[in-house]
Amino acid sequence: MALTLLILRLIICILVSPLYLLSFLGVWSWICKKCFPYFLVRFSVMYNKQMASKKRELFSNLQEFVGPSGKLSLLEVGCGTGTNFKFYPPGCMVTCVDPNPNLEKFLIKSIAENRHLQFERFVVAVGENMHQVADGSMDAVVCTLVLCSVENQEQILREVCRVLRPGGAFYFMEHVAAERSTWNYFWQQVLDPAWYLFFDGCNLTRESWKAVERAGFSRVKLQHLQAPLTWELVRPHIYGYAVK
Template identity: 60%
Template sequence: MAKAVVLFLRVCVQLLALPIYLLSLLGIWDPFCKKIFFPFFIEKITASYNQKMSGRKQELFCNMQEFAGSSGKLTLLEIGTGTGANFQFYPPGCKITCTDTNINFQRGLSKSMAQNQHLQFQRFLVAPGEDLNQVSDNSMDAVVCTLVLCSVQSIDNVLKEVLRVLRPGGVFYFLEHVAADSSSWSYFWQEVYYPTWKLVFDGCCLTRETWKNLEQAKFSEIKLRHIQVPLHWTPVKSHIIGYAIK
């Protein structure tokens, strides 16, 4: 019965989003989403999300400087930089390599870079997290990935690349929305919205159990917590937050 209700409500949501489905069928939605809609949406939502999550992010990144190499300057790779939502939380002098698959975040990214002159921006790579071949082995003190693993093709392959580019003792920071408890109403609505949400928001998956991938990856130590974020009227309130050491 529950599955039947989910399917019925899914169809209702899909009917409401029918114009987007038609644009997708015609091959129009995907380029429009990547070039215009998604960058605009991310830029607008970043300020609100950072306001709600400022304390959490400060707590998450508070020990980042401890992982700096002998030079005292932290070398950091950010996967899925987007508009640079995390820049303000990084320590002064941090040397950053930015990566993303979407070059259309440039307006918001340039603004964030200009506002965070305490950082040293090294280069921007157009590359998926699963294939960071332009980054050398054991070359990074830290890797950061926030609200990205929901939409990658393979979480496991991203984590393999993270482990490759991190030096021994380096750290991987993560903050991701994940599947809610399977017995909760939140999970019920995640199941309802899943197909349409993924289409509208550039491949974002609502029901990934990302903590399992992290726990199974070959990190020497992992500190992970499940939290609820006050993103009211959305299906992305369930998050995981923490860091893992190579």
Template identity: 55%
Template sequence: MSGIILLLQFIAAVIMLPLHILNFLGFWDAIIKKLFPLFYNKLCETYNKSMDEHKRGIFSNISDFSGPSKELRLLEVGCGTGANFKFYPSGCKVTCLDINPNFQKFLSKSQAKNDHLIYERFLLASVDNMTSVADGSMDVVVCTLLACSVPNIPAILKEIQRVLRPGGAFYFIEHVASTDESSWTGFFQKVLNPSWSLIFDRCSLRKTTWKDLENAKFSELNLRHITAPTSVKLIGPHIIGYAVK
């Protein structure tokens, strides 16, 4: 089976040869950083419709984690286009963080549509190095569809725990590797992952993010596996939930 997977990976790489050449020459990263937000903006419209029930369910208790002042300070890492804003409670103070500045024009449109929130600031930074966010300064951190493109998930979880106050919560929705290695989804995730990662800005189909969350030192972890109602079966396997510091 591994031989078949390697052969199919090679065929996919040949089909994507022009992109691999651009990547080898050092041009592809700049190109994808500009193109990916355009694609992701469209994807989020479709994804939000299919995931609306799940998102409303998971974010329904965010207000429970308001701080002693009753204000809710929320940091969304990898905020992208701001697709989660409509699910946050009114008056929530939101700080946005993303490593790609090309998302900002889409982010501004989402902020204008969701004026029930208070937008504190936008930080251009990597989630594994949030030096501009103070220790224990956030009640809630939200991360959706980001872990798939981060090389070191334990590092980002450590940073998230650092910026959360004691008793604060980390909310997550992530597509992950299929837990059934013998399934067609698992098979094609293995075959297409190298080319997929190149096309979709380092996104991996094979992340086992739930294991990193289980190994992180949260006081409470509420995590469940679901099959997302998305037309792209490769990203159907999801984990969804929240963890308490």
């Protein structure tokens, strides 16, 4: 089995080697930054439709973390096109962070469609370095389908802890590696090199729950599920929240 996996991965790597060359030259990343937002718009509609009940469940207790100001200050890291906005409670003050500046026009559209929110600002930055966001300034931080593609999970979670006030909460919903004994995990390993290129740095085989569990939160409520998605490869999910 290990040899079969190695051979199949090698074939995949050979097939996508021109794209790796373009990536090395910086051309592919430029193309992805320009084109990926248009994919996200379509994908997010499908994902929200299939995951709406789980998202409502996930964000159902956000109001419990309202800070001393009386309003919920929320930071969404890797905000994409703003598809989580409709699940946030009325009056929520939202700050968005994403490394792709081309997403701003899609965010503006989402803001216009979600007048129940108070939009604060859009910060162009990677989650591993959010120095524009002050220490302890957020009641809640949200990541959905983000930990799969960040460069350093431990660093982004340190940043999450830094910007959260004591008693604030980190909410997450992420696709993760399948159980290692399954065929799904086998094919995740085979296709991961191509998936990474086509889906803007996304990894199929990350065990992100381990990073969350060792990030130093005082309390973690984490669940595994098989998401009702069309693509088998990304059905394994985790979701929940962790309190600083």
